[in-house]
Amino acid sequence: MNRSRSRLFPWFLLCALAFGGGARAFAVAPGAGVPVGRMTVAQWDVYELTLAGPADGNPFAEVRLSAVFTSGAQMFEVAGFYDGDGVYRVRFMPPRPGRWHYETRSNRRLLTGKTGAFQVLPASGANHGPVGVRHTFHFAHADGTPFRPIGTTIYNWLYRPAAQQEETVQTLAASPFNKARMLVLPSNGSPCPPAVAFPFVGMAPKQWDFTRYDPAFFRNLEARVAQLRDVGVEADVILFHPYGQSWSFEAMTAAEEDAYVRYVVARLAAYRNVWWSLANEYDFLRTKTEPEWDRLFQVVQAADPYGHLRSIHNGARLYDNHKPWVTHASIQNGLATEEAGRAQLYRDAWNKPVVYDEVKYEGNTGPRWGRIPAQELVHRFWAGTVAGTYVGHSETLRGAAGTSWLSAGGALVGESPARIAFLRDVLEDGPADGIEPIDPWQDPTIGGQPGEYYLVYLGREAPTSWPFHLPCLGVAPGQRYRVEVLDPWAMTVTPVDGEFTVKPADSYTYVDAADRVVPLPGRAGLALRIRRVGEQMPEAGGQRPEAGSQRPEDGRRKTEDGIRRTEDGRRKSEAGSRVGEYPDIIPGVSGHYSGVSGHYPASCHRLDTYNCSHRHRGVLRLTSDLRPLTSDLRHPTSDV
Template sequence: MSGMRTVERWGIFELPVAGPGVEAVFTDGARHFTAAAFAGAGGGHLVRFMPDVEGEWRYSAGEGAGAFTCGPPSDGNHGPVLAVGGRHFAYADGRPFHPMTTTVGDAGTATLRALAVSPFNRVRLPASSALPLDRLAEQIAGLRRLGIEAEVDLTGRDIAATVSRLAAYRNVWWRAPRDPDAQTAILEHDYAHHLISVHGGPDTDFGAPWLTHAGVRLEETRGVAALTEQLGKPVVVDDCGAEGDAPAPERSLPARDLVARIWEGTCQGGYVTHAESYGPRPWSAEGGRLTGEAADRIAFLRHVLESAPPGLTHNPRYYDASTLETPDGYVLQYLGPHRYPYRRFELAEGSWRAEVIDTWRMTVSAPRALSGGRAEVQLPADPYCAIRIRRAPGG
């Protein structure tokens, strides 16, 4: 029996085995993981395994046994994404992860080129169960090379074969059927314990302890905060509508409306998915290239979020404007369609600066100085603005 002898942490160790019924057991001394064989694209059968700690690993498969060394992760490899703190996501190495998701029907070569220059770090792949598993695995691998997470829809698929083949990819999330037996089968074959959810409306039962987050269909994204509080787990709005010109009303939103829904849900403490549905071969059905106006605005939002301190949490005290805050006083407040003349805030002692963000024009005003206590921020008479308040340097 032969195979790779070294692999990076959260990389893929691949092992040829004798047949389809073989299971390989991997151990780092204290823990044991079992991975099942699958048919390789070039013939024969393989086992794939993702080691999660550095050092020596040993394995046994059938009548063979061996060992390999797991080394440090390469640049850009932060491990699989985990649900943390009941509301957030982070990579296994602790780096925060804010999903900027798009739904795309096919992650072929043209789509991967478009995603490489897009703001999206996660995709939903509502791939037909007729898509060959070899091709699906190639798409997952291509997304991994770009550092993009991939939600795999297991509806209608052979769960044992699909999960056994894809569990070694660190960028996989599972979209499970609602059938509890199917969910049990996913857990049985996924030694890596990837994120898993089901998809449905806000009345869907997301409460099972093995469901790591909620994948919800929700047009009114102001409802995210209440759902997060109710479930005690992160909420990803899988579908809030699509920018496009399709006959269905929720697939023909103006880009401005979709961007507003995404900002609203984000500032409610959720994670909202982009979709695009223009023409006879729309992005969210067939992939290819992005043609709408929303993606650039989502890139702007991603920049705003990534420049914020970690730990952003929704503050329900601002009932009339969706607001994220951190314990040290950072504020990001989205005003939506409202044309408020000003907003008032209670700030801790010290010096602060406020900026008005135009979420559609993608502009940020010059900083305005504020002092601790009751502070007022004057606003332009424009809709779809946000306010960002940060401590002034030295404040």
């Protein structure tokens, strides 16, 4: 440090405070042009810059602060925030290692033009970066590590005594859950201790100044988000909800709502484990219209420089999740997950990841949404899983503190978490690219990765045997598979003796060459795990049983006269094609399928190729011969 410069402000050194870990940043003196010292921070950790500035007036509303962070060609402008007592902070999540520089910008002289630099080290250990969408329907961390959300909901845990909040963190650390949904604003009847802090300055229950925030509340929120990060849990932060009439939070103006959202984003966006949920049961908040929700989505999107995941949770009416600011669908629909075939339909509608955050809860409370048996919740998890979607948990059972996990956190007392842990183990041992529906319009009970891995959920059926069969996609004669019988409730894995060597049964299905079946104990709720053994194929495919078929080198098969429509080989010309029995026939289009997977198994018919390889991905992509991609045709939301 330059000693002559340090004599100007030895009384003013500030220690940057990052709750629950993260980086501590430079302290910058008023009027100083350089930071006081150097520091390092890990990639995707929190770098925090702390400055002193004006405390008069209303700094929350009147002072604007940001910092521009640059490294090479990369540049981020990050909003700062007022943290009370004349202290301002800017938090930054560096996306890559290397030397980074910053310069502050403000409408106040004391805060503008501060410059400095710091070193970012490569991420290590459990730090895999923020979660984003991967392979259209799934999730992964920024470094490519797959993320399979197994979520839970703890709405008001931030409004419980500190000891219960600590218990909640420890419970999550020992649980199977890697995502937790939580409210920022308290709900009606929240069991709050007398000295609890609220997001806004004022007097409970209804005398609030919506232009001033209580830093004490947000410091605790940050501390808990950081703790969740450190135990491997994503924080799904719910910004609004319809249960706040007791507190009058729905009385905010549009400008106050926008400012509140920007303040929350400025404080939390640098934490890599943050997701944004615009609202819980958004359509029950009668004071807002669809365009107003669109506006709030765009406010979050513009304020978050890192593009964290964004969703909105429905009550009785679905939001249009096609909209570009929605990264994934957060759905309340217990009925959809009673069968895998229902669960996968939302994928087709939106072509985005589908997370059933609420499918009703384990418990014994009065309302029907809070009193399904643990066995039923576990069933819904498995049905949603083989459909290529994700399912969430909570419970309404009362714990020792007299509160439920759903409302207040604390301890889990239900029977489902242990069984959900078993499912998580199965998923963690499964394909990195996620579970995909293999033949969803024919046999939605089978998910996995074609030709390599299958997860079959038998649901409510209780067969004594299962005829070994696999959809044709990715399968070839002579491939060998091993089978295990999984009991999701007993949490057991039972290997089946021997291997199953496949042969084509027809144009759609492969069976065991010796016509073997898998013996089963005749109980409901069982699953099968089927894994390929032997050398891996360079690419999926096989010999078509019909004579004369060929598979071009580019992996795409086409017909000269149009798209084959029926399995007996009938064709439709460009003129007169009709949509009806086969939804993949598009009037006036002749050409070939441009597939995501890049190849078709030779044993599948043309239409079955579409059903296996494209229908389950939710998008039909057609190209005319020698012409570029022309259209993306998605199912409208109204079809759901």
